[in-house]
Amino acid sequence: MSHSRLPTRQSAEIRQAEMVQAVLHLAARQEPASITTTEIAKVVGLSQGAVFRHFPNKQAIWLSVAQWLTANLLPLIQTAAQSSPNPLTSLANIYCTHLQFVQENPGVPRFIFHELQQPNDSPIKQEVASMLQTYSGILIGVLQQAKASQQALPNLDERSAATLFIGSIQGLVMQAMLQGSTATLEPMSLGVWDLYLSAIRQHA
């Protein structure tokens, strides 16, 4: 009979990163609120007690996830925002980048929604909220450029346009959740993007 093999010892830094990935992996298939430390430990391949060697409490894990999100999504969006001299092209690239990120990390939309739902202003919610704030800011900047170059409607309300941008992706995500997989994201995404463009563009 074989004992379960002892895990190779890893540095705290590595274990922390593994647990953040474990949470995202689990969030892809279940409600974030229902993720337990036991499940996280099992995914990483450690005992439940080991979780608390690397995080003081469960909240700290979630905060790490939020920080991972900020550190990984925002640079992608930033880069996409500056990817073209044409603001509308940049906007399209942000859209694609965001969708690709969601497809590669299906747990992310659930995590975000889960945290925004919280009534209290935990550090976690603040982190997520400020991330979305920054995201919106980037969008508004690109939209202003589009307006300045007369590619967008001259009376465009950038804040509403940013809300609709994020909402359009949210709508696709909901559609995907209805079917139960992120496979549905791709086919619909082009049609929705065409509509968004039609909403803000200066029509001939």
Next chain:
Amino acid sequence: MSHSRLPTRQSAEIRQAEMVQAVLHLAARQEPASITTTEIAKVVGLSQGAVFRHFPNKQAIWLSVAQWLTANLLPLIQTAAQSSPNPLTSLANIYCTHLQFVQENPGVPRFIFHELQQPNDSPIKQEVASMLQTYSGILIGVLQQAKASQQALPNLDERSAATLFIGSIQGLVMQAMLQGSTATLEPMSLGVWDLYLSAIRQHA
């Protein structure tokens, strides 16, 4: 010293309805996943055990909430869809009706998202999914009318337009959750609606 007064006895039907309302009331301020039978009982003014006099288990309560949602939201949307000979006006009325419903029942978006998140196909998720399916169907019908009367783009993809419609509201809800109240819904809603209209309308 006074004992806590005995509650006036009510019929099972009334109690069930009260508990559904209690869940929606609680969902307005906290995650649906974290709502306990003890909290529900407290809101209704009964003991925790009494909850199971009227529902066989917790799942049955959530199913009742889903059924309440179908029975109350869909007729409103149906009526709004037929409220005007002008399809674009009807669409605007659906938009307003939906937003007003969300404002009066802030727990509803959370409940829907909570259920769609579930990986398994529970009766609850099926109920919510079919409700949204019907909703989409109504939207697509009105959009087809708009296309037929040449008020919408002739090459409009109705399914994408329906997804963007729901997404636009979802975006507003997210914005409101960022602030922590549904108060933010109203001011932004007009700007987002103008954009949506601009997306689907046949431009002069």
Next chain:
DNA sequence: TATGTTAGTAATTAATTACTAACAAGGTAG
């Protein structure tokens, strides 16, 4: 008034949860 049904309670249960404590072993500096 007697009897059966319905709607309530308080107390308890088994399971699950986040978290802790005592101990073991790997790796490395002195």
Next chain:
DNA sequence: CTACCTTGTTAGTAATTAATTACTAACATA
């Protein structure tokens, strides 16, 4: 070789959860 810090385990804890139990009061009606 040894002292020590880090990373791991196992075996607990207290708290909370949905659900069940035994029992009681209110109500309807023959």
